[in-house]
Amino acid sequence: MGRQPCCDKVGLKKGPWTAEEDKKLITFILTNGQYCWRAVPKLAGLLRCGKSCRLRWTNYLRPDLKRGLLSEYEEKMVIDLHAQLGNRWSKIASHLPGRTDNEIKNHWNTHIKKKLKKMGIDPITHKPLPNATQQTQNQPQQEQQQQLHKPPEEEQNYQQPLQVDFDTKVDPNKEPEISVESSNISEAKEEEQITATPQFETMELSQLMNGFCTDEVPIIEPNEILMPCAPSSSSTSTSSSNSTNILEDLQLPDFEWSCDYSDSSLIINNNNHEDKNNNNNTVTLWDDDDFISKLNWLINEDDDCDGNQVFDGPLTQFSRTVTDSESWAFGLF
DNA sequence: AACATCATCAACCGCCATCCA
């Protein structure tokens, strides 16, 4: 019957987003919230289709996104979840706060797949490759199996929820408590109560990762990701100085909100800077003294720039921090 | 220094699911 295109593609811009476009989109969403993406470009003054706007926002501009490489723990989670869910990236991403399906998909395709293959594990089936024994002579296959691959019968009968000590307080020096259980598991019925593997419960990360080749990729520890916004050139953000991520470039302040998801109220928290890395049950987003004023600045900034100038700056001074998976934007507006 | 190749990831495309009139 011929489906209509998602938008009138005539005259619409494609390709990489400019800082100017980002700014318009951010401004619009900050002032109006998220609704009807189809209407967003017109209202925001963008020559993009709504789909493109939604993608740009969800994959890049959302302030609750983590940047940087996946931590070892996150990688392990991805592998494990992939073994259970397959290429359902959005489901996998829903268990990794601050990560998008696109990001995980990319990471899988560019990093994890190779690593698994290197280890003699089929990244699709998560079973040993036929020639795995030859490939991994230096590493006992049994060990790999124990560490990275769930026994087949376990995959099939994966029903009993196994918890990863979800109730313990966050230790900022340890891996974040990313867990399938702690995530929104309301879809548990549909997901057959996907849970962490027994390995997660009983094994140390170092054991988990034993044999998992991480030396090729500089590991970013959570405490590195959870950078305070102090000026630093050692930001772990993967964004280069040419980043087009306005939110990053803007040096926007952090703020915090309660982890009590039932109360989505935002807590603009200007204090506790020295305790920033101690997630005392709050999730840091941006942190600074004048968030509101900077927000106003962002929204009210004149548009007479050439697009780049406004957002140029020592972007490394603003480091995106770990946040909750639930977008603040949804509850904020 | 110049060119070729590889790796990464943002963005696009097309399909599917859901909602609603």
Place this chain on the structure above:
DNA sequence: GTGGATGGCGGTTGATGATGT
């Protein structure tokens, strides 16, 4: 029940930077 509108998802592409020759 039907079909259009919209949002969401997963696969793929292509631009760009990094690395190798």
